[in-house]
Amino acid sequence: MMKRNLKRDRSAPLLLTGYGAYGYPVEAGFSSNRLSLVDRGFVYAIAHVRGGSEKGWHWYREGKLAKKTNTFSDFIAVSEYLIKHGWSTGGKVVAHGGSAGGTLIGAVGNMRPDLYAGMIAEVPFVDVLNTMLDETLPLTPPEWPEWGDPIRDSAAFRTILTYSPYENARRIIRRSLRWPD
Numbered sequence: 001m002m003k004r005n006l007k008r009d010r011s012a013p014l015l016l017t018g019y020g021a022y023g024y025p026v027e028a029g030f031s032s033n034r035l036s037l038v039d040r041g042f043v044y045a046i047a048h049v050r051g052g053s054e055k056g057w058h059w060y061r062e063g064k065l066a067k068k069t070n071t072f073s074d075f076i077a078v079s080e081y082l083i084k085h086g087w088s089t090g091g092k093v094v095a096h097g098g099s100a101g102g103t104l105i106g107a108v109g110n111m112r113p114d115l116y117a118g119m120i121a122e123v124p125f126v127d128v129l130n131t132m133l134d135e136t137l138p139l140t141p142p143e144w145p146e147w148g149d150p151i152r153d154s155a156a157f158r159t160i161l162t163y164s165p166y167e168n169a170r171r172i173i174r175r176s177l178r179w180p181d
Contacts, residue, residue, distance in 0.1 A: 001034065001044045002087075013117070014043040014088035016079060020051030020071035021100035022146060023060035043087050049074035049104070065148050066159050072107045079108075079115045090115050098122030106165025126165040129157070 006012055015037060019026045026046050034044050048054035051063025051071040063071040079093055095116050097105040102124020109119045125131070132150050134140055148156030161167055 001028075001038055003038055003041065006041070006043065008086035010083070010086050010089040010092075012041055012043050012088055013092040013094065014045060014082060015094050015096055016045050016047055016075075016082065017096040017101070018047035018049050018075050018078075018104050019097055019099075019101040020049035020063050020075070020104050022051075023053040023057065025052050025054045027054075043082075045078070045082060045087070047075045047078040049078070051100075051104075064146055066155065068147070068159065069163055071104055072111060072163060075104055075108050076112050076115065079112070083115070091117050094118040094120060096120040096122075098124070100125050102126055103128055103163075103165060107163045107168070110165055110168040111163075124165070128164040129160045129167055132156075132160060 002012070017026065026048065028046060038044055048059075049063060049071045050059055051068070053060045061067070063074070075095070079095070082088060083090055083093065093116050095105050095108060095118075097103075098121070102121035103126060105119050105121040106124055106126040109116060128147060129150060131137065132140060132143065132147050135151060148160060150157035150160055
């Protein structure tokens with residue numbers, strides 16, 4: 001969504017939102033906050049990433065468990081597409097997501113920090129591995145069908161470890177500050 005007279009010259013800031021979990025679709029809807037951003041020259045976009053069900057139930061299945069990283073690569077691909085086609089530029093894209101969408105935002109921020117000017121993670125689920133490893137937490141066992149059971153499944157452990165924002169933040173901090181490994 002954008003103002004009618006907005007020029008696609010990469011000068012506009014862009015807010016890109018996504019979720020990508022539990023088969024929950026992110027649908028376009030009215031928001032006075034979004035209209036206020038658009039009125040101020042922002043482009044607002046929704047990334048329909050795998051893990052949601054915007055393109056059917058298979059779309060959800062392709063973004064969970066061992067295929068969870070598809071969620072993150074989809075969001076990055078949408079960001080790159082919008083930049084390539086002149087909607088904004090890497091220095092002006094802000095990524096947004098909440099809860100499990102916060103996992104998405106944390107993961108893509110770790111994977112491709114060069115694409116984003118900022119990240120808005122509302123009540124983010126960013127400590128995925130430690131949470132899924134603690135079966136005493138009441139919500140953990142019911143979450144295993146979505147994320148995997150890293151206690152009993154070493155492949156699930158390795159998959160979650162590749163994207164869990166908390167575990168991967170140190171790598172990004174070292175790279176950006178040029179700290180030695």
